[in-house]
Amino acid sequence: MREGRRGLRKVTSAATMHRINDTLSSAITWGMKREEAFSRNWARLVELPAVARPKPLVWTPERVEHWKRTGEKPGPVMVWTPEQTGAFLDFVRDNWLYDLWHTFIFLGPRRGEMCALPVQEVNLAALWLRISAQIVGVAYRLYGEAPKAESVRTLNLSDESAEVLGQGRAKRDKAREEWSSAKAWVESDRFFTHENGEGLHPDWVSRRFKRLVELSGLPPVRLHDLRHISASLSLLQGNDIKVVQERLGHSSRQITSDTYTSVLPELARRETESMTSVIPRSVPYDVLRQLELPQKLFNDGMIVVHADAVRARDDAWTISVKARHDDRPLGRIKTAAASQERAAQAAIQWVRDRCKEAGLRILSAAKVSGHLPESGNRLHRLARFVIDSGAEMGLDGWTPVPVSPSGPEASERDQGVA
Incomplete structure:
Protein backbone atom coordinates (compact mmCIF):
# COMPACT_ATOMS: atom_id res chain seq x y z
CA MET A 1 0.00 0.00 0.00
CA ARG A 2 2.87 2.36 0.77
CA GLU A 3 4.40 1.55 -2.61
CA GLY A 4 1.12 2.27 -4.34
CA ARG A 5 0.76 5.63 -2.62
CA ARG A 6 4.29 6.73 -3.39
CA GLY A 7 4.33 9.91 -5.44
CA LEU A 8 0.66 10.62 -4.85
CA ARG A 9 -0.40 13.81 -3.12
CA LYS A 10 -3.70 14.74 -1.52
CA VAL A 11 -5.27 17.76 -3.18
CA THR A 12 -5.79 20.55 -0.67
CA SER A 13 -9.19 22.19 -1.04
CA ALA A 14 -9.68 25.94 -1.16
CA ALA A 15 -11.39 25.88 2.25
CA THR A 16 -8.39 24.10 3.80
CA MET A 17 -6.03 26.62 2.20
CA HIS A 18 -7.95 29.45 3.86
CA ARG A 19 -7.84 27.71 7.25
CA ILE A 20 -4.09 27.13 6.95
CA ASN A 21 -3.48 30.74 5.93
CA ASP A 22 -5.68 32.03 8.77
CA THR A 23 -3.65 29.98 11.24
CA LEU A 24 -0.37 31.31 9.83
CA SER A 25 -1.70 34.87 9.90
CA SER A 26 -2.71 34.49 13.55
CA ALA A 27 0.71 33.11 14.48
CA ILE A 28 2.56 35.88 12.66
CA THR A 29 0.35 38.53 14.28
CA TRP A 30 1.16 37.06 17.69
CA GLY A 31 4.86 37.14 16.82
CA MET A 32 4.66 40.76 15.78
CA LYS A 33 2.94 41.81 19.03
CA ARG A 34 4.74 39.66 21.57
CA GLU A 35 8.20 38.89 20.21
CA GLU A 36 8.59 41.57 17.51
CA ALA A 37 9.90 38.74 15.35
CA PHE A 38 8.18 39.97 12.20
CA SER A 39 7.80 43.42 10.70
CA ARG A 40 4.88 42.51 8.47
CA ASN A 41 2.15 39.89 8.26
CA TRP A 42 3.00 38.30 4.95
CA ALA A 43 0.11 35.82 5.21
CA ARG A 44 -2.33 38.65 4.59
CA LEU A 45 -0.81 39.24 1.16
CA VAL A 46 -1.52 35.72 -0.04
CA GLU A 47 -4.25 35.48 -2.67
CA LEU A 48 -6.29 32.31 -2.44
CA PRO A 49 -9.09 30.93 -4.59
CA ALA A 50 -12.60 31.75 -3.48
CA VAL A 51 -14.40 29.21 -1.34
CA ALA A 52 -17.74 27.98 -2.60
CA ARG A 269 -43.48 19.80 -0.40
CA ARG A 270 -44.77 20.80 3.02
CA GLU A 271 -43.61 24.39 2.49
CA THR A 272 -45.24 24.55 -0.94
CA GLU A 273 -48.50 23.04 0.23
CA SER A 274 -48.63 25.33 3.26
CA MET A 275 -48.47 28.35 0.95
CA THR A 276 -51.30 27.15 -1.28
CA SER A 277 -53.46 26.14 1.67
CA VAL A 278 -53.38 29.60 3.26
CA ILE A 279 -55.87 30.95 0.71
CA PRO A 280 -59.15 28.98 0.65
CA ARG A 281 -60.32 28.11 -2.85
CA SER A 282 -63.58 26.72 -4.18
CA VAL A 283 -63.06 23.49 -6.11
CA PRO A 284 -65.87 22.51 -8.53
CA TYR A 285 -67.06 18.92 -8.50
CA ASP A 286 -69.78 16.73 -10.03
CA VAL A 287 -71.87 14.48 -7.80
CA LEU A 288 -71.93 10.92 -9.11
CA ARG A 289 -73.76 9.53 -6.08
CA GLN A 290 -75.23 11.72 -3.37
CA LEU A 291 -73.62 11.26 0.05
CA GLU A 292 -75.97 9.42 2.41
CA LEU A 293 -75.14 8.56 6.03
CA PRO A 294 -77.67 5.96 7.29
CA GLN A 295 -78.61 6.27 10.93
CA LYS A 296 -77.58 2.65 11.58
CA LEU A 297 -73.96 3.57 10.98
CA PHE A 298 -73.94 6.09 13.83
CA ASN A 299 -72.60 4.83 17.15
CA ASP A 300 -73.67 6.96 20.11
CA GLY A 301 -74.68 9.62 17.63
CA MET A 302 -71.29 9.81 15.89
CA ILE A 303 -69.63 8.34 12.81
CA VAL A 304 -66.07 8.41 11.43
CA VAL A 305 -65.74 8.42 7.65
CA HIS A 306 -62.84 8.76 5.25
CA ALA A 307 -62.51 10.30 1.80
CA ASP A 308 -60.44 8.18 -0.61
CA ALA A 309 -59.70 8.93 -4.24
CA VAL A 310 -58.45 7.37 -7.45
CA ARG A 311 -56.66 9.60 -9.92
CA ALA A 312 -56.99 9.16 -13.68
CA ARG A 313 -54.43 10.15 -16.26
CA ASP A 314 -56.40 13.26 -17.24
CA ASP A 315 -56.09 14.65 -13.68
CA ALA A 316 -59.68 13.65 -12.92
CA TRP A 317 -60.18 12.43 -9.35
CA THR A 318 -62.99 10.08 -8.35
CA ILE A 319 -63.58 10.61 -4.62
CA SER A 320 -65.56 8.26 -2.42
CA VAL A 321 -66.59 8.52 1.22
CA LYS A 322 -66.66 5.28 3.23
CA ALA A 323 -67.11 4.29 6.83
CA ARG A 324 -64.56 1.46 6.36
CA HIS A 325 -62.02 1.04 3.61
CA ASP A 326 -63.60 -2.20 2.37
CA ASP A 327 -67.25 -1.00 2.56
CA ARG A 328 -69.36 0.23 -0.32
CA PRO A 329 -69.13 3.98 -0.95
CA LEU A 330 -71.63 6.16 0.88
CA GLY A 331 -71.28 8.76 -1.85
CA ARG A 332 -69.06 9.64 -4.80
CA ILE A 333 -67.99 12.75 -6.70
CA LYS A 334 -65.67 13.56 -9.58
CA THR A 335 -63.43 16.60 -9.83
CA ALA A 336 -60.60 17.88 -11.99
CA ALA A 337 -57.70 18.83 -9.69
CA ALA A 338 -54.06 19.38 -10.49
CA SER A 339 -52.85 18.06 -7.13
CA GLN A 340 -53.85 15.85 -4.22
CA GLU A 341 -54.12 19.01 -2.12
CA ARG A 342 -56.84 20.37 -4.42
CA ALA A 343 -58.62 17.01 -4.48
CA ALA A 344 -58.69 17.03 -0.67
CA GLN A 345 -60.19 20.53 -0.76
CA ALA A 346 -62.93 19.25 -3.06
CA ALA A 347 -63.67 16.34 -0.70
CA ILE A 348 -63.89 18.66 2.32
CA GLN A 349 -66.11 21.11 0.47
CA TRP A 350 -68.42 18.30 -0.68
CA VAL A 351 -68.83 16.73 2.77
CA ARG A 352 -69.28 20.17 4.33
CA ASP A 353 -72.01 21.12 1.87
CA ARG A 354 -73.80 17.80 2.24
CA CYS A 355 -73.71 17.86 6.05
CA LYS A 356 -75.13 21.35 6.02
CA GLU A 357 -78.00 20.18 3.84
CA ALA A 358 -78.66 17.13 6.04
CA GLY A 359 -78.43 19.04 9.32
CA LEU A 360 -75.42 17.06 10.53
CA ARG A 361 -72.70 18.49 12.75
CA ILE A 362 -69.05 18.04 11.80
CA LEU A 363 -66.96 17.65 14.93
CA SER A 364 -63.58 17.53 13.17
CA ALA A 365 -62.11 17.30 9.71
CA ALA A 366 -58.52 16.86 8.69
CA LYS A 367 -56.57 16.43 5.49
CA VAL A 368 -54.62 13.19 5.36
CA SER A 369 -51.88 12.59 2.82
CA GLY A 370 -51.04 8.97 2.08
CA HIS A 371 -51.91 5.74 0.29
CA LEU A 372 -53.78 2.68 1.44
CA PRO A 373 -51.19 -0.11 1.80
CA GLU A 374 -53.12 -2.83 0.01
CA SER A 375 -53.65 -0.62 -3.06
CA GLY A 376 -50.03 0.39 -3.62
CA ASN A 377 -50.00 3.94 -4.98
CA ARG A 378 -53.40 3.72 -6.65
CA LEU A 379 -55.82 4.68 -3.86
CA HIS A 380 -55.14 7.99 -2.12
CA ARG A 381 -56.35 8.79 1.39
CA LEU A 382 -57.47 12.45 1.35
CA ALA A 383 -59.36 13.31 4.52
CA ARG A 384 -60.94 12.04 7.73
CA PHE A 385 -64.20 13.29 9.24
CA VAL A 386 -65.93 12.88 12.59
CA ILE A 387 -69.63 13.66 12.16
CA ASP A 388 -72.32 14.04 14.81
CA SER A 389 -76.03 13.66 14.17
CA GLY A 390 -76.75 16.81 16.21
CA ALA A 391 -77.42 20.28 14.92
CA GLU A 392 -75.17 21.82 12.29
CA MET A 393 -72.69 24.31 13.76
CA GLY A 394 -72.30 26.41 10.63
CA LEU A 395 -69.38 27.24 8.39
CA ASP A 396 -67.40 28.93 11.18
CA GLY A 397 -67.38 25.67 13.08
CA TRP A 398 -65.54 23.86 10.28
CA THR A 399 -62.07 23.85 11.82
CA PRO A 400 -59.62 21.33 10.33
CA VAL A 401 -57.38 19.79 12.99
CA PRO A 402 -54.12 17.90 12.30
CA VAL A 403 -54.12 14.13 12.53
CA SER A 404 -51.61 11.50 11.55
CA PRO A 405 -52.10 9.68 8.23
CA SER A 406 -54.28 6.68 8.86
CA GLY A 407 -54.40 3.38 7.07
CA PRO A 408 -57.15 0.80 6.95
CA GLU A 409 -56.38 -0.49 10.42
CA ALA A 410 -56.56 2.99 11.92
CA SER A 411 -59.81 3.60 10.07
CA GLU A 412 -61.41 0.51 11.57
CA ARG A 413 -60.05 1.37 14.99
CA ASP A 414 -61.45 4.89 14.84
CA GLN A 415 -64.81 3.58 13.69
CA GLY A 416 -64.91 1.24 16.69
CA VAL A 417 -64.17 4.08 19.10
CA ALA A 418 -66.84 6.25 17.52
Whole structure:
Protein backbone atom coordinates (compact mmCIF):
# COMPACT_ATOMS: atom_id res chain seq x y z
CA MET A 1 0.00 0.00 0.00
CA ARG A 2 2.87 2.36 0.77
CA GLU A 3 4.40 1.55 -2.61
CA GLY A 4 1.12 2.27 -4.34
CA ARG A 5 0.76 5.63 -2.62
CA ARG A 6 4.29 6.73 -3.39
CA GLY A 7 4.33 9.91 -5.44
CA LEU A 8 0.66 10.62 -4.85
CA ARG A 9 -0.40 13.81 -3.12
CA LYS A 10 -3.70 14.74 -1.52
CA VAL A 11 -5.27 17.76 -3.18
CA THR A 12 -5.79 20.55 -0.67
CA SER A 13 -9.19 22.19 -1.04
CA ALA A 14 -9.68 25.94 -1.16
CA ALA A 15 -11.39 25.88 2.25
CA THR A 16 -8.39 24.10 3.80
CA MET A 17 -6.03 26.62 2.20
CA HIS A 18 -7.95 29.45 3.86
CA ARG A 19 -7.84 27.71 7.25
CA ILE A 20 -4.09 27.13 6.95
CA ASN A 21 -3.48 30.74 5.93
CA ASP A 22 -5.68 32.03 8.77
CA THR A 23 -3.65 29.98 11.24
CA LEU A 24 -0.37 31.31 9.83
CA SER A 25 -1.70 34.87 9.90
CA SER A 26 -2.71 34.49 13.55
CA ALA A 27 0.71 33.11 14.48
CA ILE A 28 2.56 35.88 12.66
CA THR A 29 0.35 38.53 14.28
CA TRP A 30 1.16 37.06 17.69
CA GLY A 31 4.86 37.14 16.82
CA MET A 32 4.66 40.76 15.78
CA LYS A 33 2.94 41.81 19.03
CA ARG A 34 4.74 39.66 21.57
CA GLU A 35 8.20 38.89 20.21
CA GLU A 36 8.59 41.57 17.51
CA ALA A 37 9.90 38.74 15.35
CA PHE A 38 8.18 39.97 12.20
CA SER A 39 7.80 43.42 10.70
CA ARG A 40 4.88 42.51 8.47
CA ASN A 41 2.15 39.89 8.26
CA TRP A 42 3.00 38.30 4.95
CA ALA A 43 0.11 35.82 5.21
CA ARG A 44 -2.33 38.65 4.59
CA LEU A 45 -0.81 39.24 1.16
CA VAL A 46 -1.52 35.72 -0.04
CA GLU A 47 -4.25 35.48 -2.67
CA LEU A 48 -6.29 32.31 -2.44
CA PRO A 49 -9.09 30.93 -4.59
CA ALA A 50 -12.60 31.75 -3.48
CA VAL A 51 -14.40 29.21 -1.34
CA ALA A 52 -17.74 27.98 -2.60
CA ARG A 53 -19.67 26.34 0.21
CA PRO A 54 -21.08 23.09 -1.20
CA LYS A 55 -24.86 22.84 -1.02
CA PRO A 56 -26.05 19.60 0.57
CA LEU A 57 -28.00 17.44 -1.86
CA VAL A 58 -30.54 14.77 -1.02
CA TRP A 59 -30.22 11.23 -2.37
CA THR A 60 -33.40 11.28 -4.46
CA PRO A 61 -34.31 8.16 -6.50
CA GLU A 62 -32.99 9.80 -9.68
CA ARG A 63 -29.62 10.57 -8.07
CA VAL A 64 -29.39 7.08 -6.60
CA GLU A 65 -30.03 5.57 -10.03
CA HIS A 66 -27.31 7.76 -11.55
CA TRP A 67 -24.87 6.74 -8.79
CA LYS A 68 -25.59 3.04 -9.31
CA ARG A 69 -25.08 3.38 -13.03
CA THR A 70 -21.93 5.53 -13.05
CA GLY A 71 -20.54 5.43 -9.50
CA GLU A 72 -20.52 9.25 -9.41
CA LYS A 73 -21.75 11.32 -6.47
CA PRO A 74 -23.84 14.34 -7.52
CA GLY A 75 -22.03 16.51 -4.98
CA PRO A 76 -19.45 16.43 -2.18
CA VAL A 77 -22.10 16.75 0.56
CA MET A 78 -24.95 14.25 0.32
CA VAL A 79 -27.86 13.60 2.67
CA TRP A 80 -29.99 10.50 3.11
CA THR A 81 -33.76 10.64 3.08
CA PRO A 82 -35.61 9.49 6.24
CA GLU A 83 -36.24 6.12 4.58
CA GLN A 84 -32.55 5.63 3.73
CA THR A 85 -31.55 6.70 7.24
CA GLY A 86 -33.91 4.14 8.72
CA ALA A 87 -32.49 1.45 6.42
CA PHE A 88 -28.98 2.19 7.69
CA LEU A 89 -30.04 2.00 11.34
CA ASP A 90 -31.72 -1.34 10.64
CA PHE A 91 -28.55 -2.60 8.96
CA VAL A 92 -26.26 -1.68 11.88
CA ARG A 93 -28.72 -2.78 14.57
CA ASP A 94 -26.36 -5.52 15.81
CA ASN A 95 -23.16 -3.50 15.40
CA TRP A 96 -21.01 -2.95 18.50
CA LEU A 97 -21.31 0.82 18.09
CA TYR A 98 -25.00 0.95 17.17
CA ASP A 99 -25.66 3.44 19.98
CA LEU A 100 -22.92 5.71 18.58
CA TRP A 101 -24.40 5.72 15.06
CA HIS A 102 -27.86 6.29 16.55
CA THR A 103 -26.55 9.28 18.52
CA PHE A 104 -24.86 10.80 15.47
CA ILE A 105 -28.13 10.68 13.52
CA PHE A 106 -30.56 11.89 16.17
CA LEU A 107 -28.38 14.37 18.09
CA GLY A 108 -25.90 15.53 15.43
CA PRO A 109 -22.70 15.83 17.53
CA ARG A 110 -19.18 16.07 16.11
CA ARG A 111 -17.07 12.92 16.01
CA GLY A 112 -14.41 14.37 18.33
CA GLU A 113 -17.09 15.20 20.87
CA MET A 114 -18.41 11.63 20.94
CA CYS A 115 -14.95 10.06 21.07
CA ALA A 116 -14.15 12.23 24.13
CA LEU A 117 -17.54 11.86 25.86
CA PRO A 118 -16.83 10.96 29.52
CA VAL A 119 -18.93 8.35 31.27
CA GLN A 120 -19.95 10.79 34.01
CA GLU A 121 -21.38 13.26 31.48
CA VAL A 122 -24.22 10.90 30.51
CA ASN A 123 -27.31 10.69 32.72
CA LEU A 124 -29.81 8.28 31.23
CA ALA A 125 -32.20 8.54 34.17
CA ALA A 126 -32.55 12.31 33.70
CA LEU A 127 -32.41 11.99 29.89
CA TRP A 128 -29.41 14.18 29.10
CA LEU A 129 -25.77 14.11 28.08
CA ARG A 130 -23.31 17.01 28.24
CA ILE A 131 -20.74 17.90 25.60
CA SER A 132 -17.78 19.24 27.59
CA ALA A 133 -14.70 17.84 25.80
CA GLN A 134 -13.47 16.86 22.39
CA ILE A 135 -10.58 14.96 20.83
CA VAL A 136 -8.63 16.33 17.86
CA GLY A 137 -6.39 14.16 15.71
CA VAL A 138 -3.24 15.65 14.19
CA ALA A 139 -1.12 13.26 12.11
CA TYR A 140 -3.15 10.51 13.81
CA ARG A 141 -1.95 11.65 17.26
CA LEU A 142 -4.75 12.54 19.64
CA TYR A 143 -5.01 15.78 21.57
CA GLY A 144 -7.75 16.52 24.08
CA GLU A 145 -9.06 20.04 24.34
CA ALA A 146 -12.12 21.94 25.50
CA PRO A 147 -14.67 22.79 22.80
CA LYS A 148 -15.50 26.36 21.90
CA ALA A 149 -17.70 28.15 24.40
CA GLU A 150 -20.80 27.76 22.22
CA SER A 151 -20.06 24.06 21.73
CA VAL A 152 -20.24 23.24 25.45
CA ARG A 153 -23.86 22.22 25.73
CA THR A 154 -26.33 19.78 27.24
CA LEU A 155 -28.36 17.62 24.87
CA ASN A 156 -31.74 16.26 25.86
CA LEU A 157 -32.37 12.61 25.11
CA SER A 158 -35.55 11.03 23.85
CA ASP A 159 -36.80 7.85 25.49
CA GLU A 160 -35.57 5.87 22.49
CA SER A 161 -32.09 7.44 22.60
CA ALA A 162 -31.84 6.76 26.34
CA GLU A 163 -32.86 3.14 25.77
CA VAL A 164 -30.32 2.66 22.97
CA LEU A 165 -27.52 4.26 25.02
CA GLY A 166 -28.48 2.11 28.01
CA GLN A 167 -28.23 -1.04 25.91
CA GLY A 168 -24.81 0.04 24.65
CA ARG A 169 -23.60 0.74 28.18
CA ALA A 170 -24.82 -2.70 29.29
CA LYS A 171 -22.83 -4.34 26.48
CA ARG A 172 -19.68 -2.50 27.52
CA ASP A 173 -20.19 -3.40 31.19
CA LYS A 174 -20.42 -7.05 30.20
CA ALA A 175 -17.30 -6.72 28.04
CA ARG A 176 -15.47 -5.10 30.98
CA GLU A 177 -16.10 -8.20 33.11
CA GLU A 178 -14.92 -10.55 30.37
CA TRP A 179 -11.80 -8.60 29.44
CA SER A 180 -10.92 -7.79 33.05
CA SER A 181 -10.77 -11.51 33.85
CA ALA A 182 -8.05 -11.77 31.22
CA LYS A 183 -6.37 -8.61 32.55
CA ALA A 184 -6.78 -6.99 29.14
CA TRP A 185 -9.37 -4.32 29.84
CA VAL A 186 -8.28 -0.73 29.12
CA GLU A 187 -9.89 1.82 31.44
CA SER A 188 -10.36 4.89 29.25
CA ASP A 189 -13.24 6.58 31.12
CA ARG A 190 -14.99 7.06 27.77
CA PHE A 191 -18.65 6.28 27.19
CA PHE A 192 -18.04 4.90 23.66
CA THR A 193 -15.15 2.43 23.42
CA HIS A 194 -13.80 -0.58 21.57
CA GLU A 195 -14.62 -4.06 22.85
CA ASN A 196 -11.57 -3.95 25.16
CA GLY A 197 -12.45 -0.54 26.64
CA GLU A 198 -9.92 1.40 24.59
CA GLY A 199 -11.05 4.84 23.48
CA LEU A 200 -12.08 5.53 19.89
CA HIS A 201 -9.94 7.44 17.42
CA PRO A 202 -11.96 9.95 15.35
CA ASP A 203 -10.34 8.85 12.09
CA TRP A 204 -11.08 5.20 12.86
CA VAL A 205 -14.74 6.06 13.51
CA SER A 206 -14.95 7.77 10.10
CA ARG A 207 -13.38 4.80 8.32
CA ARG A 208 -15.62 2.33 10.12
CA PHE A 209 -18.72 4.32 9.22
CA LYS A 210 -17.65 4.50 5.59
CA ARG A 211 -17.20 0.72 5.48
CA LEU A 212 -20.61 0.09 7.05
CA VAL A 213 -22.25 2.33 4.44
CA GLU A 214 -20.51 0.38 1.69
CA LEU A 215 -21.69 -2.93 3.14
CA SER A 216 -25.27 -1.67 3.48
CA GLY A 217 -25.53 -0.90 -0.23
CA LEU A 218 -26.88 2.58 0.49
CA PRO A 219 -25.65 5.63 -1.44
CA PRO A 220 -22.50 7.06 0.16
CA VAL A 221 -22.50 9.81 2.79
CA ARG A 222 -19.68 10.98 5.07
CA LEU A 223 -19.78 10.68 8.82
CA HIS A 224 -19.91 14.47 9.10
CA ASP A 225 -22.93 14.47 6.79
CA LEU A 226 -24.93 12.89 9.60
CA ARG A 227 -25.01 16.39 11.13
CA HIS A 228 -26.78 17.57 7.97
CA ILE A 229 -29.18 14.65 8.24
CA SER A 230 -29.87 15.35 11.90
CA ALA A 231 -30.60 19.02 11.22
CA SER A 232 -32.80 18.22 8.23
CA LEU A 233 -34.83 15.62 10.12
CA SER A 234 -35.35 18.06 12.99
CA LEU A 235 -36.60 20.74 10.61
CA LEU A 236 -38.84 18.18 8.94
CA GLN A 237 -40.55 17.71 12.30
CA GLY A 238 -41.21 21.45 12.49
CA ASN A 239 -38.57 22.32 15.11
CA ASP A 240 -37.31 25.91 15.16
CA ILE A 241 -33.89 26.52 13.66
CA LYS A 242 -32.79 28.08 16.98
CA VAL A 243 -33.32 24.71 18.66
CA VAL A 244 -31.26 23.00 15.94
CA GLN A 245 -28.52 25.62 16.31
CA GLU A 246 -28.15 25.02 20.05
CA ARG A 247 -28.16 21.25 19.64
CA LEU A 248 -25.41 21.37 17.01
CA GLY A 249 -23.35 23.84 19.03
CA HIS A 250 -23.15 26.72 16.54
CA SER A 251 -22.46 30.31 17.54
CA SER A 252 -25.33 31.69 15.45
CA ARG A 253 -28.43 30.47 13.69
CA GLN A 254 -27.07 31.89 10.42
CA ILE A 255 -24.29 29.28 10.42
CA THR A 256 -26.87 26.55 10.98
CA SER A 257 -29.10 27.88 8.22
CA ASP A 258 -26.28 28.26 5.69
CA THR A 259 -24.49 25.01 6.43
CA TYR A 260 -26.72 22.23 7.68
CA THR A 261 -30.30 22.83 6.60
CA SER A 262 -30.46 20.88 3.36
CA VAL A 263 -34.08 20.75 2.29
CA LEU A 264 -35.58 17.29 2.17
CA PRO A 265 -38.19 16.68 -0.54
CA GLU A 266 -40.80 16.18 2.19
CA LEU A 267 -39.92 19.56 3.72
CA ALA A 268 -40.07 21.30 0.35
CA ARG A 269 -43.48 19.80 -0.40
CA ARG A 270 -44.77 20.80 3.02
CA GLU A 271 -43.61 24.39 2.49
CA THR A 272 -45.24 24.55 -0.94
CA GLU A 273 -48.50 23.04 0.23
CA SER A 274 -48.63 25.33 3.26
CA MET A 275 -48.47 28.35 0.95
CA THR A 276 -51.30 27.15 -1.28
CA SER A 277 -53.46 26.14 1.67
CA VAL A 278 -53.38 29.60 3.26
CA ILE A 279 -55.87 30.95 0.71
CA PRO A 280 -59.15 28.98 0.65
CA ARG A 281 -60.32 28.11 -2.85
CA SER A 282 -63.58 26.72 -4.18
CA VAL A 283 -63.06 23.49 -6.11
CA PRO A 284 -65.87 22.51 -8.53
CA TYR A 285 -67.06 18.92 -8.50
CA ASP A 286 -69.78 16.73 -10.03
CA VAL A 287 -71.87 14.48 -7.80
CA LEU A 288 -71.93 10.92 -9.11
CA ARG A 289 -73.76 9.53 -6.08
CA GLN A 290 -75.23 11.72 -3.37
CA LEU A 291 -73.62 11.26 0.05
CA GLU A 292 -75.97 9.42 2.41
CA LEU A 293 -75.14 8.56 6.03
CA PRO A 294 -77.67 5.96 7.29
CA GLN A 295 -78.61 6.27 10.93
CA LYS A 296 -77.58 2.65 11.58
CA LEU A 297 -73.96 3.57 10.98
CA PHE A 298 -73.94 6.09 13.83
CA ASN A 299 -72.60 4.83 17.15
CA ASP A 300 -73.67 6.96 20.11
CA GLY A 301 -74.68 9.62 17.63
CA MET A 302 -71.29 9.81 15.89
CA ILE A 303 -69.63 8.34 12.81
CA VAL A 304 -66.07 8.41 11.43
CA VAL A 305 -65.74 8.42 7.65
CA HIS A 306 -62.84 8.76 5.25
CA ALA A 307 -62.51 10.30 1.80
CA ASP A 308 -60.44 8.18 -0.61
CA ALA A 309 -59.70 8.93 -4.24
CA VAL A 310 -58.45 7.37 -7.45
CA ARG A 311 -56.66 9.60 -9.92
CA ALA A 312 -56.99 9.16 -13.68
CA ARG A 313 -54.43 10.15 -16.26
CA ASP A 314 -56.40 13.26 -17.24
CA ASP A 315 -56.09 14.65 -13.68
CA ALA A 316 -59.68 13.65 -12.92
CA TRP A 317 -60.18 12.43 -9.35
CA THR A 318 -62.99 10.08 -8.35
CA ILE A 319 -63.58 10.61 -4.62
CA SER A 320 -65.56 8.26 -2.42
CA VAL A 321 -66.59 8.52 1.22
CA LYS A 322 -66.66 5.28 3.23
CA ALA A 323 -67.11 4.29 6.83
CA ARG A 324 -64.56 1.46 6.36
CA HIS A 325 -62.02 1.04 3.61
CA ASP A 326 -63.60 -2.20 2.37
CA ASP A 327 -67.25 -1.00 2.56
CA ARG A 328 -69.36 0.23 -0.32
CA PRO A 329 -69.13 3.98 -0.95
CA LEU A 330 -71.63 6.16 0.88
CA GLY A 331 -71.28 8.76 -1.85
CA ARG A 332 -69.06 9.64 -4.80
CA ILE A 333 -67.99 12.75 -6.70
CA LYS A 334 -65.67 13.56 -9.58
CA THR A 335 -63.43 16.60 -9.83
CA ALA A 336 -60.60 17.88 -11.99
CA ALA A 337 -57.70 18.83 -9.69
CA ALA A 338 -54.06 19.38 -10.49
CA SER A 339 -52.85 18.06 -7.13
CA GLN A 340 -53.85 15.85 -4.22
CA GLU A 341 -54.12 19.01 -2.12
CA ARG A 342 -56.84 20.37 -4.42
CA ALA A 343 -58.62 17.01 -4.48
CA ALA A 344 -58.69 17.03 -0.67
CA GLN A 345 -60.19 20.53 -0.76
CA ALA A 346 -62.93 19.25 -3.06
CA ALA A 347 -63.67 16.34 -0.70
CA ILE A 348 -63.89 18.66 2.32
CA GLN A 349 -66.11 21.11 0.47
CA TRP A 350 -68.42 18.30 -0.68
CA VAL A 351 -68.83 16.73 2.77
CA ARG A 352 -69.28 20.17 4.33
CA ASP A 353 -72.01 21.12 1.87
CA ARG A 354 -73.80 17.80 2.24
CA CYS A 355 -73.71 17.86 6.05
CA LYS A 356 -75.13 21.35 6.02
CA GLU A 357 -78.00 20.18 3.84
CA ALA A 358 -78.66 17.13 6.04
CA GLY A 359 -78.43 19.04 9.32
CA LEU A 360 -75.42 17.06 10.53
CA ARG A 361 -72.70 18.49 12.75
CA ILE A 362 -69.05 18.04 11.80
CA LEU A 363 -66.96 17.65 14.93
CA SER A 364 -63.58 17.53 13.17
CA ALA A 365 -62.11 17.30 9.71
CA ALA A 366 -58.52 16.86 8.69
CA LYS A 367 -56.57 16.43 5.49
CA VAL A 368 -54.62 13.19 5.36
CA SER A 369 -51.88 12.59 2.82
CA GLY A 370 -51.04 8.97 2.08
CA HIS A 371 -51.91 5.74 0.29
CA LEU A 372 -53.78 2.68 1.44
CA PRO A 373 -51.19 -0.11 1.80
CA GLU A 374 -53.12 -2.83 0.01
CA SER A 375 -53.65 -0.62 -3.06
CA GLY A 376 -50.03 0.39 -3.62
CA ASN A 377 -50.00 3.94 -4.98
CA ARG A 378 -53.40 3.72 -6.65
CA LEU A 379 -55.82 4.68 -3.86
CA HIS A 380 -55.14 7.99 -2.12
CA ARG A 381 -56.35 8.79 1.39
CA LEU A 382 -57.47 12.45 1.35
CA ALA A 383 -59.36 13.31 4.52
CA ARG A 384 -60.94 12.04 7.73
CA PHE A 385 -64.20 13.29 9.24
CA VAL A 386 -65.93 12.88 12.59
CA ILE A 387 -69.63 13.66 12.16
CA ASP A 388 -72.32 14.04 14.81
CA SER A 389 -76.03 13.66 14.17
CA GLY A 390 -76.75 16.81 16.21
CA ALA A 391 -77.42 20.28 14.92
CA GLU A 392 -75.17 21.82 12.29
CA MET A 393 -72.69 24.31 13.76
CA GLY A 394 -72.30 26.41 10.63
CA LEU A 395 -69.38 27.24 8.39
CA ASP A 396 -67.40 28.93 11.18
CA GLY A 397 -67.38 25.67 13.08
CA TRP A 398 -65.54 23.86 10.28
CA THR A 399 -62.07 23.85 11.82
CA PRO A 400 -59.62 21.33 10.33
CA VAL A 401 -57.38 19.79 12.99
CA PRO A 402 -54.12 17.90 12.30
CA VAL A 403 -54.12 14.13 12.53
CA SER A 404 -51.61 11.50 11.55
CA PRO A 405 -52.10 9.68 8.23
CA SER A 406 -54.28 6.68 8.86
CA GLY A 407 -54.40 3.38 7.07
CA PRO A 408 -57.15 0.80 6.95
CA GLU A 409 -56.38 -0.49 10.42
CA ALA A 410 -56.56 2.99 11.92
CA SER A 411 -59.81 3.60 10.07
CA GLU A 412 -61.41 0.51 11.57
CA ARG A 413 -60.05 1.37 14.99
CA ASP A 414 -61.45 4.89 14.84
CA GLN A 415 -64.81 3.58 13.69
CA GLY A 416 -64.91 1.24 16.69
CA VAL A 417 -64.17 4.08 19.10
CA ALA A 418 -66.84 6.25 17.52
